[in-house]
Amino acid sequence: MIVAEQKSLEEIRRMIAPYPRVLILGCGTCMTVCNAGGESEVSFLHNSLRLAEVRSGDGIHTFTEHTVKRQCDPEFLETLSEKTIDVDVILSLGCGIGVQAIAEYLGDIPVLPGVNTSFMGMTKESGVWDERCAACGECRLEDTGGICPITRCTKGILNGPCAGSKNGKCEANKDVDCAWILIYKRLERLQQLDKMRRYYSPRNFRAIPRPRRILSKVEIATGESDG
Amino acid sequence: MANSLFEEKLNSGEFIVTTEVGPPKSVDVSEVVHHIKLLKDKVDAINITDHQSSVMRFPSIGGCLLVKELGGEPILQMTCRDRNRLALQAELLLAYSRDIKNVLCLTGDSVDVGDHKEAKPVFDLDSVQLIKMIRTLESGTDMGGNELGAAPKFCIGATVHPEADFIEPQLIKFDKKVNAGAQFLQTQGIFELASLRRFMQYASQFNIKILAGLIVLSSAGMARYMNNNVPGIIISQAIIDEMASVEKGKGLQKGIEIATRMIKTIKEENLCHGVHIMAVGNESIVPDILEAAELVSTPG
Structure with missing residues (x-):
């Protein structure tokens, strides 16, 4: 599978700064298995971003969240159009392939990478992944x-x-x-x-x-x- | 017919002495020039290191050109770390055209141990493939199968690590280097002659000249540092203890004494075909070692 690490909250906040309405988009396959961008990471990131906005006192953002089964496969992206109607940007927690697949699928909305795609690897033990290919x-x-x-x-x-x-x-x-x-x-x-x-x-x-x-x-x- | 003065010396059956000079991180080459002048008539050839320990410096080919200008015999150290096959081949054409005909083929240290850790590691070829590539150039074609206008001819060397803590895979690689066409080997730094004796029992079946690499230590601290930080270096506790036995400031003298002792034994027991002295930053003491070891070379 593809293994990634979520970007720092600081970097994500810098990227989304110009866009008030953000859809945080998870991926249900590799990113879920490597704990970088599945449904629970989307929810956790959503809360962290909201909390950070409240703390900094300069929040302009509204967040929505959604997770598709696989961002890299157009077959699973059909539900996306309705989720992006009132959205200025998509923060994808898919791997680099997912980000690009979403960008190709939705021509008019910017897509930001929320994770750093690291390698293809295997689960060594719980929470440990090793590159293998x-x-x-x-x-x-x-x-x-x-x-x-x-x-x-x-x-x-x-x-x-x-x-x-x-x-x-x-x-x-x-x-x-x-x-x-x-x-x-x-x-x-x-x-x-x-x-x-x-x-x-x-x-x-x-x-x-x-x-x-x-x-x-x-x-x-x-x-x-x-x- | 020999390709280079060094190859001629290799074929002569005489005891061979080489040493190395590390170029500076500078455009001021006066110190290197000083060292080359000091050493060129006392050894059979001078290796110029190629960004040793992955630290960016004046290049090996530049140092070799200086050796040629000053009338010495250079060995171009060539690693696969920084250049792909196009750049390696091109540099070999340049070397040959400037009468630099001895090449030491190395894989190269990891970028991670050097001073540009974020650089892209190339390793398009490995040391065995580099030797094969040179033999291909000599046959008149490049690696792409295209004909060369005129072909070079080199004297090819490689390295081996007789003191590796797991020797069997190293010996397999040694075999491959010999089969690929290496004519001489300069070993990694040796600190225990027992390991050299063991290695030579194996290596003597091959038609290849072996020069024992000797690193001149300057303190026990340097020995410990090298053990922890220099890839592959394994300095025995006995040597570290011997280095630590002398008072402060006398370390280099002790290092010279150890190197001299080892050279004398290697020569007396005819353990291998010669020595390669690595003074790592103390190049100016190499003549003292040669004198103490009663090695007076007569370069052709």
Whole structure:
């Protein structure tokens, strides 16, 4: 899933300052799971903004709130038109994709990002998320024991560890495991160290040219697929 | 035929001595020039570091040009941290055209340990891929498969870390560097000769010249600082204790003594093919070490 962190109240207040009527728009999928912008975060942010306005004594804002199932999918945005009739701005608590999808869907209303989209990751434990995929478009997890060097090595290098790790930790951050030591240990356990001994050529940064687009409609509809 | 004076020396079978000079964060290069003049006739080649520890400085290629101007033999240190494949290839063309023909291929320290922590880390290539890329240029094409008007020819080096606390993955990478075409290796700083002996038992099966890296310490505090802050450096407690045993102000002298002792043993026991002396900021004491270790080099 996509993981994000809500922006500071201060930054959000600065962004909404010119717009009196604000719709705080949550997202019911990834942002709900990572506690950055689901229904309860929308409600909490609404209260925090109101409280801040009262405290500062210069409040001009009125707030409304709404959460859609997925901001990144037009199918779930049909209810939005009626929610935005008396609104000057949308403060989206969707990820960067959600913000842009809303902006594309509603041409006339400004959309502000309420979260900083951070990475694609997994839940490590309650309240802890770890990055696991960089969406490079050329998955090599087969060769690396299911551990991604592009995401988990700070340098994203492909032919083994640099010389900077100590006690199995990364030179860039002593709290982070060296990805290549994890890969070595895992491949050793799987008796696949030959995979680490291979030479891997430089990455192809055009594996999917930016901005990336995947077309699968035709294949699904007609059964035509090259596998 | 050898490509460079340094390659000729590598092939001669004689004991090899290299050292490094770190360029300044300045446009005043007078100190570097002073160090190059001091060292150029006493060692076989001088490495010029490439934004060492990810700290922005005068560039390696600039330092190498100074070495050439002053009649010395440079080794261009090239990391993959700051340049993509276009910039790396272009700089190699520049280097060759200016008769800079020795290249040390490094992945490069993380941007996070340096003084521009918010910079974009590049790492388009890694050290093994950089070696391969140079061999590709030599074959007459660039990485895009396009023909070069004229091809360069380099003497290629790389690094290895015999004192890594988990050596097996480092040895796999060492193999890859040798297979990619590295001709010489300068090791990371070694503080225990036992680890060098162990490493050489492994490395001697390969046709590659190994120069033992020696960092000249100047105090016990510096040793502890390096242990905590310099990627990969592991200085043993015995060495730290030895550094701490001398009175204040005598640390550098002790560091010189330790380095000299190690060089003498390496040479006497014929442990490897040479040494690479890293004086980190105290370049002017390198001649003292060479004299104390009875190493008088005769660059071709």
